[in-house]
Amino acid sequence: EAGVVQSPRYKIIEKKQPVAFWCNPISGHNTLYWYLQNLGQGPELLIRYENEEAVDDSQLPKDRFSAERLKGVDSTLKIQPAELGDSAVYLCASSPGGASTDTQYFGPGTRLTVL
């Protein structure tokens, strides 16, 4: 069974440029998560989708961040414009459903460097 796929794995951009990250969850998983992981910290949730609906986006900085999950499968996270402080690893995860006890399966992440 294929795991969660993310691309690109690494991205280097200059500040004020836009950037987008892509995630393909495990087949059949209805719930998709985007996390932000700063250096030396644990991941923090940015947004959670149940199918195509964003059910928890309270931690997403909406002035510059946006996300979509068209057709309830793949998802894209975008930053526009990027700031120096956005340098971090962006993780995507998926789970079969939205139950608290469901295991979340994580992708390898996209490491973003903003110069």
Next chain:
Amino acid sequence: AQSVTQLGSHVSVSEGALVLLRCNYSSSVPPYLFWYVQYPNQGLQLLLKYTTGATLVKGINGFEAEFKKSETSFHLTKPSAHMSDAAEYFCAVIAHGNNRLAFGKGNQVVVIP
């Protein structure tokens, strides 16, 4: 809000020695508890989780953790460290009825030959 405390960002352990990683949570109602491991350039992988039932939980790669409500703890142990255990370990919690994993800061484990 849930919070998780993992003390000691870097933990060194000799090969063959006991691995002990401490995790404490703050919550009036015991949450669901998880340990994840992150190997270099890989995603987080679930080691084990506690939801209900037996408080001693066995996971993959010889790890286990015990939920102690009175101590609000969920410490992770492995009797004998192997070189392949070198990785970063995260404790995480979810409150009942919630779906937001709250992670600790992690422990970077170094195994000394």
